[in-house]
Amino acid sequence: MARLTINGRSLEVNVSPNTPLLWAIREQVGLTGTKYGCGIAQCGACTVHVDGVAVRSCSIPVAAVAGKKITTIEGLATGAVLHKVQKAWLDHEVPQCGYCQAGMMMAVAALLKDKPKPTDADIDARITNICRCGTFQQVREAIHAAAKA
């Protein structure tokens, strides 16, 4: 058992301490916006925020995040008001199949918090998420649009 704070809710999850956070989020809490891609911290599909920092939830154990503030894609908007990254994603029609996009947006939201006006070099360094549909150019455009919002 572990107690996690996800999107502002305190929740008890019935997992062993070394269970990856991703599985607690998806299987126990039922928040399936966060995706499983590679399982080895390479693709970024599973990206969530832990105390505001983007982490790959497939590769961090539940025990490491107890007492910390976890935010998933379901908690990125504020009520009915979309996060500026989500709005830019819609405006620029970024998603194709969509599978990677929740993780992509979470990584970008964390980037913009640290660097409100990222350069292309900042984006290349920080947004290493993999998109099999090849949306990288639209992602870059939407990041710059969100930075101006």
Ligand code: FES
């Ligand atoms: S599923 Fe976590 S990085 Fe790929």
Ligand code: FES
């Ligand atoms: S939109 Fe299909 S994998 Fe990125």
